Amino acid sequence: MKYIIRRIKETDPQRVLCLTSIGLDGEAVDQVTFTPKPEVIIHEGDLFATSEVHYREKNFLSEVLWVSAYRTALGRVVLSRALEKGKVKLSGPSTLSGLKELMKVAKKQGTDLFLLDGALSRRSSASPFLCEGVVLATGAALSLNFKEIIRKTLHHVRLMNLPIDPMANHIEKFDEGIWLIKKGVFEKLPYRTLLGDTSAILDHMKRGSKLYISGSLTEGFIKRLVERKLSEGTTLVVKDHTKIFLSPESMDLFLESGGRLMVLRSPNLLAVTFNPISPQGYVLNSGAVLTALKKALDVPVIDVMEGEKIGQRKTL
Numbered sequence: 001m002k003y004i005i006r007r008i009k010e011t012d013p014q015r016v017l018c019l020t021s022i023g024l025d026g027e028a029v030d031q032v033t034f035t036p037k038p039e040v041i042i043h044e045g046d047l048f049a050t051s052e053v054h055y056r057e058k059n060f061l062s063e064v065l066w067v068s069a070y071r072t073a074l075g076r077v078v079l080s081r082a083l084e085k086g087k088v089k090l091s092g093p094s095t096l097s098g099l100k101e102l103m104k105v106a107k108k109q110g111t112d113l114f115l116l117d118g119a120l121s122r123r124s125s126a127s128p129f130l131c132e133g134v135v136l137a138t139g140a141a142l143s144l145n146f147k148e149i150i151r152k153t154l155h156h157v158r159l160m161n162l163p164i165d166p167m168a169n170h171i172e173k174f175d176e177g178i179w180l181i182k183k184g185v186f187e188k189l190p191y192r193t194l195l196g197d198t199s200a201i202l203d204h205m206k207r208g209s210k211l212y213i214s215g216s217l218t219e220g221f222i223k224r225l226v227e228r229k230l231s232e233g234t235t236l237v238v239k240d241h242t243k244i245f246l247s248p249e250s251m252d253l254f255l256e257s258g259g260r261l262m263v264l265r266s267p268n269l270l271a272v273t274f275n276p277i278s279p280q281g282y283v284l285n286s287g288a289v290l291t292a293l294k295k296a297l298d299v300p301v302i303d304v305m306e307g308e309k310i311g312q313r314k315t316l
Contacts, residue, residue, distance in 0.1 A: 001025070001117045002038055003273070003304045004135070008113070009043060018047035018079075018111040020092030020102065023119025026054075040090055042082040047111055049079045049102055051091040060086025066105045070098060079105060090117065096130055103130075123242035126160075128265040134160070138293075139275035140284045150292045153272065155248040157297060159241040160269050165262040171212050171237060172264055181210040194221045208233035217244045217261075222254050232258035239264050271300040 001019070008015055019042065026040035042048050047065070052075030061083040068077040074091050079102065093099045103114050118125040118137075126134045138153040165171065171179075178189045178201065191201055193215040201221075205211065207230055217238050225231050231254055238244055240263050246254075255261065272293060276286040286303055293301045 001115060002040070003302075004115065005041070005043075016046060016110055016112045017043070018049065018106040018109075018114045019090060019117075020049035020099075020115075021090040021117040021119070022092065022094060022099070022125040023117070024089065024091045025117050026087065026089040039087050042086055042088050044082055044084050047079060047081050047106055047109060048088055048090065049077055049092045049106070050088060051075050052078055054089040054091050055080065058086060058088045060084050060088075062086075065109050068093070068098065068101070072098075077102060079109070081109070092116075096124055096127065099125070099130060126267060127242045128240050128267040132268060133270045134267045135270050136160070136272045137275065138272060140278035140282060141275065144278060144282060144284065146284070146289055146292075149289055150296075151248060153293060154296055155251070156241075157269065157272070158251075159244050159246075160267050162241060162244075162261055162263045162266065164266055165235075165237045165264060168264040174212065174214070176214045178214070179212040180204055181212065194218055198224050202228055202230060205230050205234070207231075210235040210237065212237040213243070214239060215243065217246065219246055219250050222246060222250050225259070226253055226257050234258070235260040235262060237262045237264065241267065269299050271302055272297060273302045273304045275304050277305060 005017065005019075008017065019040070025037075042060070048062075051072055054074065055078040062080040063083060064078060064080050066079040070076070072091070072094055077093055077098065093102055099116065106114055116125055116131065125131070126136075128134075136153070136156065138149060140149075142152055143149050167181075174186070175188065176192065178191050178194070180187045180189055189201060189204055191197070194201065194213060194217065198221055202224060205225075209230070211234070213236065217236060225234070236254075236259065238261075244251075244261075251261070274286060274290060274293065276284040276289075278284075290301060290303060
């Protein structure tokens with residue numbers, strides 16, 4: 001996020017940004033890895049949204065524009081305009097509904113570009129039902145093994161590029177739950193998610209079935225589907241890639257056994273960023289990873305640390 005902000009300010013300093021995070025950003029020490037973390041700098045005139053707790057901790061002048069009616073674990077969310085440059089901790093809404101409300105308010109306050117920083121293992125912020133564009137971040141924090149970084153990154157991009165179901169506009173109107181679609185007939189099954197009785201759900205299916213799942217698509221369901229030889233000709237439809245929790249192996253198993261996987265919406269992947277420095281301070285030789293990713297992807301692949309002084313660190 002700091003890289004994007006810096007580039008925007010270099011090319012178009014008058015552009016009004018609104019910054020927030022679905023997790024916590026700007027703290028001195030990461031709450032997960034307990035390692036140093038980059039500070040978040042707010043520029044004069046830009047907007048930012050953070051919790052009441054972290055809003056009180058800032059040490060620069062700002063104008064409060066809006067305060068949410070709901071509370072997070074750190075209090076209500078405060079949307080403000082910076083009246084001078086300063087450092088801030090960002091801890092915004094943690095739900096999609098909260099983010100959508102914040103984005104709507106920020107737009108009315110003159111925001112030109114809304115930047116939402118995601119969080120480790122929380123994919124919901126990259127949903128095409130929320131964002132117009134996504135930047136996928138990968139690097140040494142994912143793994144210190146070159147092949148593993150490439151494998152996991154390309155798998156995630158493959159999920160983001162899944163085909164859109166021809167009936168997506170119609171299916172989007174369905175209630176939450178699991179729907180069986182047979183010859184143009186839509187039947188809502190008496191199950192809210194796949195985490196209930198998997199066998200009972202599969203009992204409703206035959207080879208060539210089409211199933212819409214509004215919740216998460218899990219490894220366990222895929223394995224049981226294949227074991228019962230129901231995958232051939234079967235189409236599974238989910239809202240978007242953030243609802244799919246499958247390993248590359250499970251996904252290949254389903255597709256190679258004749259299944260199809262589709263979504264209602266696909267994200268607009270703008271770029272993939274690569275950070276060769278792990279939270280523990282190890283630095284990867286990024287050449288091989290960047291070459292492989294650039295060869296496999298048709299979007300820009302950017303080393304965010306290229307040209308930066310990375311100091312005395314442990315290089316792999």
